[in-house]
Amino acid sequence: MTLSGLMQDRPLMISSLVEHAARFHPRTEIVSRLPEGGTHRTDWAGIRRASCQVAHALAALGVQPGERVGTLAWNSWRHLALYFGVSGSGAVLHTINPRLFPEQIAYIANHAEDKVLFFDVTFAPLVEKLAPQLGSVKTYVCMTSREHMPGIDVPDLRCWDELVGAQSGDFAWPEFDERTASSLCYTSGTTGNPKGVLYSHRSTLLHTLMELAPDTFGIGSRETLMLIVPMFHANAWGAPYAAAMVGARLVLPGPHLDGRSVYELMRDERVTFSQGVPTVWLMLFQYLDANPGIDPRALSLRRVGIGGAAVPRAMLERFERGFGVEVTQGWGMTETSPIGVISKLLARHDDLPEEELVKVKLKQGRGVWGVDLKLVDDAGQVQPWDGESRGHLRVRGPWIASGYFKEPPGGGAASATPRGGLESLGRPGAFQGEGGSPIDEEGFFSTGDVATIDADGFLQLVDRAKDVIKSGGEWISSIDVENAAMGHPGVAEAAIIGVAHPTWQERPLLIVVPREGQAVDKQSVLDFLATRIAKWWLPDDVVFVEELPHTATGKLLKTKLREQYRDHVLPTA
Numbered sequence: 001m002t003l004s005g006l007m008q009d010r011p012l013m014i015s016s017l018v019e020h021a022a023r024f025h026p027r028t029e030i031v032s033r034l035p036e037g038g039t040h041r042t043d044w045a046g047i048r049r050a051s052c053q054v055a056h057a058l059a060a061l062g063v064q065p066g067e068r069v070g071t072l073a074w075n076s077w078r079h080l081a082l083y084f085g086v087s088g089s090g091a092v093l094h095t096i097n098p099r100l101f102p103e104q105i106a107y108i109a110n111h112a113e114d115k116v117l118f119f120d121v122t123f124a125p126l127v128e129k130l131a132p133q134l135g136s137v138k139t140y141v142c143m144t145s146r147e148h149m150p151g152i153d154v155p156d157l158r159c160w161d162e163l164v165g166a167q168s169g170d171f172a173w174p175e176f177d178e179r180t181a182s183s184l185c186y187t188s189g190t191t192g193n194p195k196g197v198l199y200s201h202r203s204t205l206l207h208t209l210m211e212l213a214p215d216t217f218g219i220g221s222r223e224t225l226m227l228i229v230p231m232f233h234a235n236a237w238g239a240p241y242a243a244a245m246v247g248a249r250l251v252l253p254g255p256h257l258d259g260r261s262v263y264e265l266m267r268d269e270r271v272t273f274s275q276g277v278p279t280v281w282l283m284l285f286q287y288l289d290a291n292p293g294i295d296p297r298a299l300s301l302r303r304v305g306i307g308g309a310a311v312p313r314a315m316l317e318r319f320e321r322g323f324g325v326e327v328t329q330g331w332g333m334t335e336t337s338p339i340g341v342i343s344k345l346l347a348r349h350d351d352l353p354e355e356e357l358v359k360v361k362l363k364q365g366r367g368v369w370g371v372d373l374k375l376v377d378d379a380g381q382v383q384p385w386d387g388e389s390r391g392h393l394r395v396r397g398p399w400i401a402s403g404y405f406k407e408p409p410g411g412g413a414a415s416a417t418p419r420g421g422l423e424s425l426g427r428p429g430a431f432q433g434e435g436g437s438p439i440d441e442e443g444f445f446s447t448g449d450v451a452t453i454d455a456d457g458f459l460q461l462v463d464r465a466k467d468v469i470k471s472g473g474e475w476i477s478s479i480d481v482e483n484a485a486m487g488h489p490g491v492a493e494a495a496i497i498g499v500a501h502p503t504w505q506e507r508p509l510l511i512v513v514p515r516e517g518q519a520v521d522k523q524s525v526l527d528f529l530a531t532r533i534a535k536w537w538l539p540d541d542v543v544f545v546e547e548l549p550h551t552a553t554g555k556l557l558k559t560k561l562r563e564q565y566r567d568h569v570l571p572t573a
């Protein structure tokens with residue numbers, strides 16, 4: 001028999017975050033660049049007020065606890081108020097990625113059975129087009145003022161200012177079981193249909209506590225945090241909740257994510273910390289390349305958080321040397337809320353020589369409290385943490401998905417259909433979870449990623465299992481080759497894929513977007529790589545393109561590239 005503790009059993013509620021922020025940091029600013037143009041300023045007291053108004057508005061629309069409320073919106077104060085108002089009232093906030101194909105958006109909104117859809121003016125034409133297909137949506141709310149209301153034909157069209165703005169700015173937040181669903185986010189589903197990850201109040205608050213710690217993102221009340229990562233992508237990596245928990249100042253860029261807008265907003269609002277995927281930072285770099293007179297060291301920026309895709313060495317060095325800022329890399333997925341591991345150096349790394357240190361910094365990171373990590377081979381055998389042994393990565397913890405929304409347990413594997421197995425066994429395809437449950441017998445979720453973990457617990461991603469290139473039964477890590485290629489001064493972005501080869505089964509083809517104003521050709525790229533990667537990893541061919549395809553979350557769209565270059569004949573073939 002165990003003995004019950006005598007501590008108060010208060011549920012962990014998302015509403016408590018905005019209440020705390022409004023009480024202890026009422027005047028801390030929330031700055032938004034609006035889709036309609038112009039800048040909006042409010043503060044945490046204002047966000048609380050708007051969140052309460054949202055809760056009243058949902059009640060007025062008859063939204064019941066547990067029902068889903070969709071959003072198609074950029075990062076703004078209104079979207080922030082929905083984060084707290086929808087979840088706080090007991091409904092489920094369903095943030096939809098507007099960059100998905102319209103058919104995918106319709107599929108997702110229907111699958112989620114959204115009752116109300118909040119949308120930014122930018123998406124009015126899209127919403128009008130989709131409305132006839134959205135059976136469950138009863139009310140459409142445009143997140144704007146009366147003067148900017150679009151003239152579109154959708155059922156029960158409302159204006160934010162009239163519907164939400166007219167409500168009382170006080171609301172008695174209900175208390176309920178902390179395991180209650182709070183928000184819903186679909187994976188982009190580059191293969192198959194998107195799958196819904198359903199977060200809870202409890203998972204969200206535990207994830208937030210971890211995210212604030214000094215060895216993770218270390219966010220405090222003195223921070224001005226610019227959310228470049230969209231609020232429709234894995235809850236903006238939990239940053240809206242984290243900012244509220246400590247009352248940080250928030251800067252929300254709306255749709256203005258081009259290099260110039262990002263730079264100017266950072267400068268003007270004295271942003272100290274910002275988070276985003278590598279592609280947005282590449283856009284910022286391109287702007288700076290075109291404007292060599294600008295010295296980014298003049299920014300107040302001290303740190304950036306990067307995740308969603310590997311941080312190339314050139315990006316790390318540019319931030320460190322060119323901006324004078326610290327880079328914190330994280331690995332995670334929609335299914336992991338999203339933080340799985342975070343890269344922070346240990347004290348003993350202080351004495352490492354530069355080359356060694358860079359290697360550590362480029363690893364995705366170490367486990368944080370709450371996330372158990374496991375590597376297994378194709379047969380499910382646990383692999384050692386020696387920095388060498390590769391395995392399928394599995395994770396377990398209180399903010400890791402236990403299944404997908406409305407999918408039967410055991411249905412639908414983690415978003416990976418591997419193309420090859422681990423070379424250690426030379427047995428392709430035997431990925432546990434494929435077509436079966438994403439959760440193994442010990443409760444670990446199969447991520448679909450392949451990684452190594454070293455003795456210090458630093459995880460290094462080798463590849464998505466489905467992006468692995470198999471050459472003569474051996475693996476080539478596309479992440480390593482791409483990162484090395486992006487160190488070439490003439491390369492803006494690079495992607496590597498496997499192309500059929502008569503002898504080696506597959507050989508790598510490198511696809512490069514040249515950097516503007518720089519000379520680059522195949523031989524110089526190959527010469528550059530020759531000193532940086534294993535000889536047999538060298539691409540058999542290099543092609544140059546103007547642009548690479550990306551997924552709706554900013555990752556290289558390898559499925560499309562593989563399709564496009566399926567018949568590419570390698571000069572070695």
Ligand code: ADP
Pocket residue numbers: 186187188189234306307308309310311329330331332333334335338364415447448449461463464551553555
């Ligand atoms: P999507 O909806 O596109 O799946 P996610 O954000 O859920 O978006 O994608 C998660 C995947 O992104 C991971 O499984 C991993 O392959 C990749 N990823 C995330 N962070 C990193 C990182 N730091 N380095 C390399 N890959 C990463």
